[in-house]
Amino acid sequence: MSNASWIQMPPEAGLTQVEALAALRTSEERFHAFVTSGTNVVYRMNADWSEMSQLVGHNFIADAPQPTNNWLAEYIYPEDQTRLLATIAEAIRARGVFEMEHRVRRLNGSVGWARSRAVPLLDAQGAIREWIGSAVDVTERRQNEQNLNEAQERYSGLLNSINEGYCVIEMIFDDNDTAVDFTYVEVNPAFEKLTGMSGVLGLRVRELIPDVEQRWLDAYGRVALTGEPVRRIDEVKPINRWFEVCCFRLGGPESRKIAILFNNITAQVETENALHASEVLYRGLFNAIDEGFCIIEMIFDAANRPVDYLILEVNPAFEQQCGLLDATGKRILELLPDHEPYWFEMYGKVALTGEPVRVQVESKAQQRWFETRAFRIGGEGSLKVAVIFNNITERKNVERKLQEQAHALSDLDRRKDEFLAMLSHELRNPLAPMTNALHMLRLQPQKDPVQRQALGIIERQLGQLKHLVGELLEISRITTGRVQLRLERIALSGVLHRAIETAQPLLEERRHVLEVSAPPHPVWLQADPSRLEQVVVNLLTNAAKYTDPGGRIWLSVAQDGQEAVLRVRDTGIGIAAELLPHIFDLFTQADKSLDRSQGGLGIGLCLVQRLVELHGGNVSVTSVLGQGSEFVVLLPVTSLDLKPLLPPQAEVVRPAGKCCRVLVVDDNVDAAQSMGALLAMHGHEVRVVHDGEAALEAVQSFPADVVLLDIGLPGLTGLEVARRIRQLPALKDLVLVALTGYGQESDRERTREAGFDHHLVKPADFDAVLKILEAIPAMTA
Template sequence: MPDNPLTALVVVAEEAKRLALHQLLTKAGFKIRSASNGADAIRLAKEIPDIIILDLHLPDLSGFEVCTQIKAQAATAVIPVLHLSDGPVECGDFDHHLERGVEAHLIHPVEAGDFLASVMALLRGRQLKRQFNAFLEVAPDAVVIVDHTGKMVQVNGQAEKTFHYGREELIGQDVELLMPERFRERHKAQIAGFVAQPITRPMGPGLKLWGLRKGGSEFPVEISLSPILDQDSVLIASIIRDVTERSRTEAALHISEIRYRRLFETAKDGILILDTESGKITDANPFMSELLGYSHESFLGKELWEIGLFSDKVANEAAVRTLQDLGYIRYEHLPLETSRGQLVEVEVVANAYQEDDHKVIQCNIRDITERSRLEKQMQEQAVALKDLHRRKDEFLAMLSHELRNPLAPITNAVRLLSFQKHEDDLKHQARTIIERQVGQLTRLIDDLLEVSRITTGRIHLQKERIGLNGIVERAVETARPLLDRHKHALIIALSPQPIWLQADAARIEQVVVNLLTNAAKYTTDGGHITIAVKREGDQAVLRVRDTGVGIAPELLPHIFDLFTQAERSLDRSQGGLGIGLSLVQRLVEMHDGKVEVESEVGKGSDFVVRLPVMATPTTQSASPQPRALSRTGPSLRVLVVDDNVDTAQTLRMLLKTTGHDVFTAYDGPTALKAVLDFRPNVVLLDIGLPGLDGFEVAKRLREDPSLNDVVLIAMTGYGQAEDLQRSKEAGFNHHLVKPADFEKVCKILATVSKQAN
């Protein structure tokens, strides 16, 4: 603010207008005195302000009367008066107005630049040079004052910044220096015309005007012109506003509008624009017409319910209210009828947003008829796939049952042959072959069912604290016959210290057996296989390495996939279904571990299993020992029930050789009668029986209190988890899957015999 600020008396009745002028003049460096009526204006004028801003409309006196009284006093007559009115003044009044001493007149609302230009003119007339310069310097726009010949006589600091010239470079130069060459010639004539008719020309839209910076760059400007009467000559005050940024914004907005319109016109979704207040459609894009078959004009002025988006006007108004409150709404799977009577399914997303000075609603309408059809098709396929999985599981269970049934009598018969005291070499060799192949077939059936259980998440781990060394020893014992048959050399390197896992012992043993079996099958006879166990940090590491054929690079990424096998000859001498390694990976991952493989063709394979270890227990449990054949003890009465006569007969013969009294039945009703007649200690009962199935037979037996002590053993080809659960619910004490391990049967009978005696 200047050291000796000028004082401006602002006489305006309207408070908002008075405050606005107050702020503008304060920023320009003035000290402000205010009045809202004529009487106060006349009183404050006696303080001799430097300028009076006088409104025409005051509550007590008119601006004319106030001006007349101020000019009538010698002390206040010299104060310049700038008159403001809200509209044009009659010529007679204006002339009378000038006669009363008003130096300038402006119509409100007036641009800040025009207002300041008028104030500048009045101050110039008072030759308040210092204050005038201060006023000039705080002006927000460039100010250039020229004489009647067009030479610059004064510029402000903003003009220097705008045009990149120093003040000394501009004073005395033609003002055309600041405009492009193409405008200069006609500008001289324009100056002469303005001097002849010096009327304020306010800033605003009109001709496109351009300024020229010192470096030669052009920029868009807006200009207001105000005459300044300087004794006998006329000066021209130009207020020049750089509108580069505004022009860029307007250009960007224009481009944005073009892009929006292009998107609007070409979008493959229907778009409706609605007025928020009325809810009526104001615009619709071409795709909307294409979707429903109506013309653009037929949409305009309608509400959404009238084009079928809502069932009635009430629902339509509720949706519009929701949009007004929340600004967003979404509907899915709305039916919409086209002009052709065809129903299409649409998804509607609507947003309310501000556009200029009012709110609008934009509705995006997407035809999802095809998507819904595909979703329905996918759902149907999912149901069909689920049914296919169910039927697959049923098939596997049935396949298992049908394959196990003939295996049972074969297994029993082979066991009977082993009881012969004088077996020649040929018979021994034949029996061994049968035992081996029956075992292989049993494992294949088990693998099929196992992978089905794992892939469908129906397997539950029975985790306990186990020692990995002991598990490996048992697995080696299980795989030993296959290793010996192929004459492989097996190197075992166990950990010198116990490694403890929280794991399912049977499943980890299955992992090790599968890896050893895989190594044995894919290593040429007489090869070397190494199994090693060690601890690395918090992990137990199990490694199975062989000197076999190796794995082809293209097969390596898929080696753990189901039914993946290395290329083999037509004789399929290695056997298997390509399930073992997939089971290994899935079982290891179920224990929070991982399995990896490295291999080169012709150089063997190296499988590495990593499992999390657990803290060492305070007492070490004894490792499970291989089970010896149990003796059955004192004789029992045993009923064997199976519709497969061979199975029933061979099992009867086996049990007789161990000293039991055995009776057979071949269907459900006969079994019920035999139990009542024979009063057995144990019933070995098949499930798939004619007449009554095994479950029903068991339930009826359990209904008789006199038979509570009879031990029921299910012997069946069905081995899924749900089969075991049904056996338990029916009242069975044990569930054995065919071909049942005769050692397990003997062990159960021994327990029953011990309890009976």
């Protein structure tokens, strides 16, 4: 050994220079004896490593008792020489310890791995005199590490399927590029279970673990700075857990984000061999999971088509899940000769492309359904596929039954809607002549008070009946999604005015006091005015019906930010607490008494809710039994910068003394004759027929200006009659008005396509008929 020191003695030791040198000589002698006896290789190098003066190989590498300048080529693996020389140069520059792992040529000619360490011996001036080094054979450890990496690749798919921990962190460095902290950017659901930490997003690790070890920060910092991924097994002492960690940088060189995949391996960390630990972990998972698991090797024919697979390995749950016994080492076609080809195609694609698959698929050969996940094991070229599966046959049977029931239910719902639509349509047919007859009676002088009273009763009850039929039809339209709003910019005050006019007769009949309040400025909405009027009318009539005679009702409108707030409050009977959550359900009524004095079908409030929601709003109710109710409707207001509404067009007024020739076609004799009589009372010339053929004959002989044509005629329908009329050039100016119980947009589209000019829903409003007739002379002129 040299008389010079290979390390500086700290000044606080309190020794003289001579004493320090003597102590160091003794230390060097002991160190030489130690490294000679405790390592595989001992060597000496001159100051610049140009010459090796001695090498004791200990049967790991060849001895070199004589100085040599060719030591690099003789002992160091070629691909590692550049890296080794760079490390030596850095150690010489820093006069520090040289340490690295590199490959060497072993005594038997094979390539081995050595962990080499050399320390400089310094003279009194601090210059390097020589280097003393030792090397340890780490070939076996390196091989084990390689085996461990392969094992990790093999089992990574399985670990992914059982939800290993995952997080993304962003490193924080000081001015010297030393990692001092990191922030949690993203975590997966297994993170909390594996680490015991919750609510970590956006927090720094030092906030969660103040005494986190610096080595974790250094390791992650190197990954962020170098971009080199790291796999490590280490302990986080503050939380007493061991983790197997794989981390890699996300993004380019400037990124400081690290992705970390990890598993809590505390129970396995004491094992002596990392490969054995991985196998233990794998086997534990392999045997413990309830899912069936197997590793298969795909078999292809000469055309590279998957035709079979060999079962290499199965877990204990395999037999229970799929029912195949003693499957290991057998081909699937030995066990299931009629196994379907689509299984081979699916697994073959996984093996060839490396793309994992997750499907629910039926094995008809086994009469079972499986939820299956498959992924390739190994790199490109591997034909091994890992399969995890669950027998979901029972679940599929339940789903199938539920689907069938949802369909005994969907069909019933459809038939219910069809029935409601048909019922409302059929009810409209007798309403039409009754309405016409009422108009006829109103045109006659009524001197007898009993007749006037009876006429009033008929008018009110007929109006109620028309309202009920209308509600039936409306709920059918809404529940089937056939309602189309006709949106326009409107002031809410106009809707309130018309709604109050409509509800006024009922309010007066029950002697209610109605108080109305509204802001001085208009509240503008983008809405369907008729539909909103329907909402307000239903709320007012509902309040009137369930408030004792002489009660009070309040109707108010206000604007709150971007919402219009409409309130209807009453002093009525209120709503029971158990009924409140269901008050907007179809066919729900507050009054369930046998006398049914208030009438109604329990449809009105359901219509209110559906129509309000179609306008992008919502409706709520508060009530105390016996203390009245309050309904609150919230609707979005429209912006003020919309273009103003166009002024309404002036109505075309029929010149005095003019009349029209009207052909009425309806198979309902009462409806046709009553409509004809009403028209005649207003000075129009009328002819009435009751089927399509008679209508086609009548238009040839009767020079009609307009035809009121029922759609549901026997034989030729009204649609077909209209098409034939439009084929006659002489009748091109004839105005056709459709009378039908159906008023959907699709129904109106069909009548337009057939050639109708107007579409009226039964029972037709006679005033609407008169308006059409008033316009006829001006149009035909």
